[in-house]
Amino acid sequence: MKEIVQRIKESVQVILDQKYGYKTEVNDILVNETKPEFRGNYTVVLFSIGKMLKSNPDSLGKGLGESLLEADRDLFAGFNVIKGFLNLEISDGLLLDFLHGQFQNPEYGVKPPNGRRVMVEYSSPNTNKPLHLGHLRNNFLGWSVAALYKANGYDVIKSCIANDRGIHICKSMLAWKLYAHGATPESTGIKGDHFVGDYYVLFGAELKKQVADLVATGLTKEQAEKNAPLTKGAQQMLVDWEAGDPETIALWKMMNAWVYAGFDVTYRRIGSDFDKIYYESETYLPGKDLVEEGLRKNVFYQKDDGSVWIDLREDGLDEKIVQRSDGTAVYMTQDIGLAVRKYEEYHMDQSIYVVADEQNYHFKVLKLICQKLRLPSAAGIFHLSYGLVELPSGRMKTREGTVVDADDIIDEMNKIAEQHTNELGKVDDFNPEERTELYDTIGLGALKFFLLRVDPRKRMVFNPDESIDFHGFTGPFVQYTHARIKSILRKETVGSYSANAYSALLPLEKELIIALEKYAALLQTACIEMNPSLVANYAFSLAKIFNSFYVEHSVGRAESEDKKQLRLRICLLTANSLKSAMGILGIRVPERM
RNA sequence: GGACCGGUAGCUCAGUUGGAUAGAGCAGCUGCCUUCUAAGCAGCAGGCCAUUGGUUCGAAUCCAAUCCGGUUCACCA
Structure with a gap:
């Protein structure tokens, strides 16, 4: 069924043509939601x-309105x-048709397969330290964008590039070698990624x-940094690594394994998953063939x-190096190589990189180079550039210890959830497993x-001194609304509805159905804009309207059986839509809370 | 210095290709639990949309200049 806004635009287009002889594009017709202080639904x-x-x-409006009403009495x-x-x-009538058509459809809004394939690369962790809040934004965003594409009918490949080599990896390796005296995550009881991060x-x-x-001996700071034994040791280690020195490789494998074990725990907790993981240690060389080709x-x-x-x-940028004088590959070379490899493996129409906006320049260059090399993968490259999560004092810095650790913040959120839940005492009959899952x-x-x-x-700004809210424009608010609806649905049964016996829709009923009808179009817009925040905003506003409706009108004690059935259908579709929208954000909704 | 991004309520954020009196949440203040879950609902208060010009029926939105903040421009990744 065609969406309401679209139908309005098309009707207006036809009338403008037939009655006024004015030809116009559908998209040039501006249709908004009517402001609440005026009568009507769309403007x-x-x-x-x-x-x-x-x-x-004004006279045009009058004429147009009369003709619209005349032409489409089903709609207006x-x-x-x-x-x-x-x-x-x-x-x-139109809204009821929509409601009856969709209320039993848990997939409402989801589009059928469209035969197009998209790869979403996200997460891209360094294997020398644990994940922090910034990584979480990246992970949630990437996962959610992938879910949006799936819901819009795309075949989606979720990929991840593990940055598992380089001087930063050698730093933690060297520190462990020098100072750990053989300690391991097992011997210390510290989670592997944190353990390595500590070094x-x-x-x-x-x-x-x-x-x-x-x-103190008279060197400048730059000289001192360059000549410090640790600096030289790390550099030597990188050389050894690239030369395949068995001892270095063994150390590298061992420590990376610790980190991956730690990451696995965190990824499982947050529900991040990948269809394909690339390792920089395996992809950093092949780019060099492309350098030859480019020459x-x-x-x-x-x-x-x-x-x-x-x-x-000529493209408004600078000169950029793609291979060092010693013949080794730089970051850019690797990324060109990776882009080619991804394309060869998957032949996707679009390749989305979820990477922080610090790298805008890098990706601009990457795309340009791929275009100039006439690589088939070039056209699909898109950098989904997201902003950093900052503290009120500015950027998070590892060295200053101001990084908000991912595992810590997740633990804290669970604890607050537990506290609220226990205070409210609504699920006292839950067993320990059910409780843990709910928290x-x-x-x-x-x-x-x-x-x-x-x-x-x-x-965006995160203030660690103020805990993340559980009231208002939040996940728990939407989850709560869902649980409320489920509570009704447990008590009432959806039965038959005699369409000819309906009494006019009340304002809140109408508002809710109109909001529900918008979900399909919203999913599409959010996908085109690669913007899950639109879905979050939608879920919140839908939940808000439902809560107003909930306190105003009773479902179980509706004025008539038909009203009750109508409202039950509204409840069902609202619950489905909330569940679906939250699902796209990677958020589960509970039956009770 | 060049390029790019941003500046909306005390705080965190919305604000569709320019549209009606700029919206939410939090924090503050009032009310509302003997009927489907109060993690809720109803309300009050809070604004020179950074500044100044311009474009027009109409500008938070477009253009120009200025101010402030950020990112980036490495033989680092």
């Missing part, structure tokens, strides 16, 4: 049309014109000492020292909703 804005027709908006129930705005009332931090602390000592195609050029560059000044559903729900409800492109 056609007449100014631009009036201007084109050189006619007064009435209209009024105020100061250039044509407010249209949607007929109860990364230790490296920084010890390096600072060494630098201070060297500065042949004259896309790249070589400097006297042997380094290879691309000149992007997890609510705590994680609050956290995910908090991170996904704001526009991904924008930076």
Whole structure:
């Protein structure tokens, strides 16, 4: 069934053509929701049309309204014109048709397969430290965008690139070698990723000492940093690693295994999963063949020292290096190689990279280079650039210990969920397993909703001194609304409904059905814009309308059996939509809470 | 310095391709649990949409300039 807004636009288009001889595109017709202080549900804005027709908006509105009513009595129930705005009332019959058609459909809003494939890369952790709040935003966002694409009929591949090599990895390895005396996650009882992260931090602390000592002997800070034993040791370790030194490789494998074990626990908790994991240690070399190709195609050029560059000044950017003078690959080379490999494996139409906005420049360059190399993968590359999560004091910094650890914040959310739940005492009959699951559903729900409800492109602020809310515009609010509905549905049974016996829809009933009808269109918009926050906002506003409806009208003690059945159907569809919307955010909804 | 992003209530955020009196939540203040879950509902209060010009029937939204904040421009990843 066609969406209401679309039907209105098409009707207006036809009337404008037939009655006024004015041809216009459907998308040029502006249809808004009617502001609550006016009568009606949808509003056609007449100014631009009036201007084109050189006619007064008010008389145009009147004529248009009459014709619309005449032409489509199934859709329109009435209209009024105020100061250039044509407010249209949607007929109860149409809304009821929609409700009866969809209330039993748990997949309402989900589109059938469209034969297109998209890859979403997200998470991309470094294997030298545990995940923090910023990673969580990335994970939730990536997972949710993937879910949005699935709901819109795409075949989705979720991928992850593990940044498992490089100087930063060597730092934690060296610190462990020097200071751990053989300690392991098992021997200390510390989660593997945290264990390794501790040595990364230790490296920084010890390096600072060494630098201070060297500065005391008269070196500048830069010289000291360059010449400190730890710096040199880490660099040597990277050389050894690239040379395949067995001892270094063994250490690297062991420590990475610790980190992955830790990540697995966290990923499982937050529900992040991947269809394909790439490892930088396996992908960092192949890009070099493309450097050769680029030189042949004259896309790249070589400097006297042997380094290879691309000149992007004509595109408004700078010159960018793609291979060092010693012949080794840089970050960009790897990413070109990876892009090619992904495409060869999956032939996707679109390749989305969920990466922080610090790397806008990098991805601009990446796409440009791929285009210039005429790689088939180039067209689909899209950088979904999201803003960092900041503290009120600014950026989180590992070295200053201001990083909000992922595991810690999840634990804290669970604890708050537990506290609220126990205070309210509504699920005292739950067994321990059910309780644990509920705390997890609510705590994680609050956290995910908090991170996904704001526009991904924008930076956002997290204040660790104020705990994340469980009231108002939050995950638990939506979950609570769902549980409320489920409570009704446990007590009442959905039976038959005699359509001819209905009494006019009450304002809140109508408002709810109209809101429900918008879900399908919303899912599409959110996907096109790759913006889960639209889904979060929708879920919240739908829940809000339902709660108003809930206190105003009783379902179980409705005025008549038909009213009761009507409301039960509204309840069912609302519960389904809330569950579906939250599902796209990766948030479960409980039956009771 | 070049490029890009942002500045909306005390705080955190919405605000569709320009549309009606700029909206939520939190915090503050009032009310509402003997009937389906009060993690709720109803209400009050809170705004020079950074500033100044411009475009027009109409600007938080578009354009220009300025101010403030951020990111980036490495033979780091």
